Amino acid sequence: MPSSQYHLTVLISGNGSNLQALIDACASSALPNTRITHVVSNRKAAFGLERAAKASIPTAYHNLVLYKKKHPQTPEGTLAARTEYDADLSKIILALDPRPDVIVCAGWMHIVTPAFLDPIAQAGIRVINLHPALPGEFAGAGAIERAWEAGNKGDIKRTGVMIHEVIAEVDAGDAIVTEEVELKEGETLDELEERMHKVEHGLIVEGTKRVLEGIKKG
Ligand SMILES: Nc1nc2c(c(=O)[nH]1)N[C@@H](CN(C=O)c1ccc(C(=O)N[C@@H](CCC(=O)O)C(=O)O)cc1)CN2
Numbered sequence: 092m093p094s095s096q097y098h099l100t101v102l103i104s105g106n107g108s109n110l111q112a113l114i115d116a117c118a119s120s121a122l123p124n125t126r127i128t129h130v131v132s133n134r135k136a137a138f139g140l141e142r143a144a145k146a147s148i149p150t151a152y153h154n155l156v157l158y159k160k161k162h163p164q165t166p167e168g169t170l171a172a173r174t175e176y177d178a179d180l181s182k183i184i185l186a187l188d189p190r191p192d193v194i195v196c197a198g199w200m201h202i203v204t205p206a207f208l209d210p211i212a213q214a215g216i217r218v219i220n221l222h223p224a225l226p227g228e229f230a231g232a233g234a235i236e237r238a239w240e241a242g243n244k245g246d247i248k249r250t251g252v253m254i255h256e257v258i259a260e261v262d263a264g265d266a267i268v269t270e271e272v273e274l275k276e277g278e279t280l281d282e283l284e285e286r287m288h289k290v291e292h293g294l295i296v297e298g299t300k301r302v303l304e305g306i307k308k309g
């Protein structure tokens with residue numbers, strides 16, 4: 092990796108254990124010359140905000156409820172609220188100094204629209220996402236539980252984790268890195284989730300590293 096520094100913005104919604112994996116990686120040789128410059132959450136109570144503050148990383152809370160209150164509670168109003176929310180999220184990130192080279196969705200439980208994706212892409216910023224499933228499987232929220240249920244029915248023998256490019260279609264972007272996780276008979280959901288999270292914590296660093304290695308800095 093060249094000597095100049097890489098900058099990450101990390102989007103979160105919850106505990107932030109994957110954010111913590113990135114924080115720890117930036118402090119080690121795992122992600123050299125890399126700094127998380129900002130963390131944005133769509134949930135005020137996200138513990139990941141405390142993790143960021145402890146690491147002296149600036150944080151922001153981007154609240155969708157404020158946008159929903161400005162629009163009628165109709166399908167059209169909800170779409171307008173989400174579009175405005177997403178457009179403002181892109182403006183917030185594009186106004187950051189330094190701007191990120193990569194935006195990492197680390198448990199970011201909000202489906203972004205082209206109102207966010209298009210201006211970010213035009214700025215040459217990559218958006219990647221951690222998803223606890225393999226390409227083409229269990230897109231969306233609750234993927235681990237759905238895989239566990241499918242395993243209990245004998246439909247699948249393994250699930251996995253991927254880091255992928257974020258496109259408008261949810262969890263359908265090109266995979267950057269994947270890792271299979273074998274399902275164990277009689278395992279509880281909590282036990283599977285614990286194994287999956289361990290894989291996530293390694294893969295989010297590896298996936299971010301691979302994307303950064305493909306970015307030429309001046
Ligand atoms: N346009 C895209 N947006 C997002 C992607 C993506 O690939 N394309 N990945 C997701 C993350 N994600 C799964 O990895 C995911 C997150 C959230 C949801 C979802 O149903 N969210 C609901 C709200 C849920 C909540 O607030 O509890 C919603 O947005 O209405 C599905 C998939 C990041 N976004």
Ligand SMILES: NCC(=O)N[C@@H]1O[C@H](COP(=O)([O-])[O-])[C@@H](O)[C@H]1O
Pocket residue numbers: 103104105106107108109110139197198199221222223231232233234235288291
């Ligand atoms: N669709 C994305 C998705 O479901 N992501 C899930 O959110 C968790 C966030 O944990 P964290 O806040 O501790 O990093 C991750 O463990 C992952 O399974």
